[in-house]
Amino acid sequence: MIDFDTVIERRNTDSVKWDRYRDRDILPLWVADMDFASPPAIIRALQERVAHGVFGYGNAPRALLEAILAYVADHNGWLLRPDWIVWLPGLVTGLNLACRATGAPGDAVLTLTPVYPPFLSAPGLAGRRLVAAPLRLVGEHYTIDWSALEASVTPDARLFLLCNPHNPVGRVYEAEELERLGHFCERHDLIICADEIHAGLVLDPSRRHRSIADVSPEIARRTITLMAPSKTFNIPGLGFSFAVIPDPVLRARFRGFMKGIVPDINVLGFAAALAAYREGEPWRCALIDYLRRNAETLISAIRAMPDLGVAAVEATYLAWIDARSLRMENPQRFFEEAGVGLSDGADFGAPGFVRLNFGCRHALLEQALERMRQALSGHAHRD
Numbered sequence: 001m002i003d004f005d006t007v008i009e010r011r012n013t014d015s016v017k018w019d020r021y022r023d024r025d026i027l028p029l030w031v032a033d034m035d036f037a038s039p040p041a042i043i044r045a046l047q048e049r050v051a052h053g054v055f056g057y058g059n060a061p062r063a064l065l066e067a068i069l070a071y072v073a074d075h076n077g078w079l080l081r082p083d084w085i086v087w088l089p090g091l092v093t094g095l096n097l098a099c100r101a102t103g104a105p106g107d108a109v110l111t112l113t114p115v116y117p118p119f120l121s122a123p124g125l126a127g128r129r130l131v132a133a134p135l136r137l138v139g140e141h142y143t144i145d146w147s148a149l150e151a152s153v154t155p156d157a158r159l160f161l162l163c164n165p166h167n168p169v170g171r172v173y174e175a176e177e178l179e180r181l182g183h184f185c186e187r188h189d190l191i192i193c194a195d196e197i198h199a200g201l202v203l204d205p206s207r208r209h210r211s212i213a214d215v216s217p218e219i220a221r222r223t224i225t226l227m228a229p230s231k232t233f234n235i236p237g238l239g240f241s242f243a244v245i246p247d248p249v250l251r252a253r254f255r256g257f258m259k260g261i262v263p264d265i266n267v268l269g270f271a272a273a274l275a276a277y278r279e280g281e282p283w284r285c286a287l288i289d290y291l292r293r294n295a296e297t298l299i300s301a302i303r304a305m306p307d308l309g310v311a312a313v314e315a316t317y318l319a320w321i322d323a324r325s326l327r328m329e330n331p332q333r334f335f336e337e338a339g340v341g342l343s344d345g346a347d348f349g350a351p352g353f354v355r356l357n358f359g360c361r362h363a364l365l366e367q368a369l370e371r372m373r374q375a376l377s378g379h380a381h382r383d
Contacts, residue, residue: 002286004036005361021341027368028341032167032318034234034359036287041279042233042272049271058267060087067277068242072227076199078214086243086255087265091197092118094226094243095161097262098193099126101254103158110152110190111161112144114168114320114348119161119195131157132349135169140312142169142320144177146184153188160190162212165198165315168348168355172207172314175215182212182219191250192223197241200232200284203292204314213246221247224254229276231316232284234359240269291317294358294365301369305376317359320345324352326379338375340368 010018017031037043065082072078088094095118099109105127111119113132123130133152136145162181164173173181185192192212199209213223228241245251295313302310307325321342323331332344332354345353358365 002283004287004290005363006037007361008035008037010035026336026339026341027364027371029357029360029365029368030341030343030355032231032316032357032359033236034317034357035361035364036234036359038234038272039276039280039283041283042235042275045271045275046268049268055267057264058270060265060270061274063278064270064274067274071277076209076211076214078211080244081246084244084246084251086245086251086258088226088241088243089239089263089265089269091195091226091228091230091241092122093262094224094241095119095122095193095195096125097243097254097257098161098191098224098226099123099128099159100257101250102191102193103128103156106156107159108154108157109159109161110149110157112149112163112166114345114350114353115161115163116167116195117347119163120349122161123159128159129156135166135171137311141314142166142171142311144173144181146180149184157188157190160185160192162192162194164194164196164212165202165209167195167198167316168318168320168343168345168353169311170313170316170318170320172202172204172209173212174207175210178210178212179215182215185222186218190222192219194223194225196225197228197231198316199227200229201288201291201317202315203288203295204312207314209315211244213244217246222250224250229273229280232287233272233276233280235272235276238266238269238272240265240273290362291359294360294362295319297362297365298356298358298369301373305373307376317357319356319358321354321356322352323354326376334379335372335375339371340375 017028069080099122108131109123109128110131112135131152133149135142194212202209213220213225225244230236302308309322311320335342343355
């Protein structure tokens with residue numbers, strides 16, 4: 001029995017998430033790591049590796065490639081080849097490499113907003129120009145605004161950055177959307193870089209993650225897919241990720257931009273990844289059940305609060321909350337002052353929104369929601 005309600009003290013553990021509010025009574029529900037212990041299989045694998053006592057340079061375990069190929073085939077239905085894999089120390093590294101490896105300085109990079117902040121910063125860091133097309137809210141779900149996307153294309157566009165499942169709005173794009181998006185990129189001769197780091201965290205039982213590269217061999221040849229076990233199995237601090245690049249020319253160009261800059265994976269990252277993909281599935285299934293309960297509690301509570309709205313969460317442990325009706329300059333600061341630390345929507349390209357990480361104990365989530373209720377009640381009385 002896996003108990004996600006166990007209290008694990010993260011204060012004074014050099015945690016980015018918890019140290020942000022050191023010595024302050026603010027519940028940290030911002031950066032995307034969970035408060036749960038990682039799967040027992042991963043902890044055992046790390047303990048065994050540490051017990052060996054030698055931490056020299058390491059190669060990827062032979063079994064790791066086999067485990068990744070089997071995992072992706074089982075969960076995504078996508079059949080990979082071993083030579084398509086490029087090891088990376090982090091997914092953000094992959095985003096930045098993709099921007100540098102496609103087109104030339106001054107070219108445009110397209111994406112859909114709101115989106116994970118490195119999508120917004122990576123083009124500029126590579127000397128490229130960001131062009132953002134806003135998603136459209138239809139009912140409870142964000143969808144691609146095809147007219148806005150078409151209007152955003154410029155002759156110098158060379159790359160499309162896709163987030164699927166989409167952080168922060170929680171969408172799992174359907175097969176028809178991915179096919180249409182793939183054909184859009186073919187028509188405009190765009191390379192695709194797909195961030196699929198949350199692929200293992202699909203909460204909606206009616207959805208299944210599909211990789212855009214699996215739509216067709218033609219689309220696969222223009223796609224860099226970024227994957228990692230870090231979000232699913234809560235090991236982001238161990239620095240392991242990989243890119244899947246079927247086209248040999250694109251893969252060689254991507255590798256070329258890594259030379260002399262991108263470090264190798266550390267031996268503990270390899271050990272954790274192997275254990276995650278080989279033995280982590282029972283833990284992941286239990287996690288999904290727990291996160292679904294948290295999501296239901298959160299969505300029900302937020303929709304009952306005045307002046308707040310929240311999109312349906314099809315995947316991830318992140319909720320995208322619309323606070324624009326509060327008519328305040330910075331809702332993130334307002335909730336922070338009420339004792340709840342959220343992410344500022346402005347960082348995702350959408351001022352007036354906040355993002356809440358519900359990858360935490362249910363009791364802690366309820367405590368945070370109660371603080372938000374009280375803050376809004378006080379705000380309404382002042383109005």
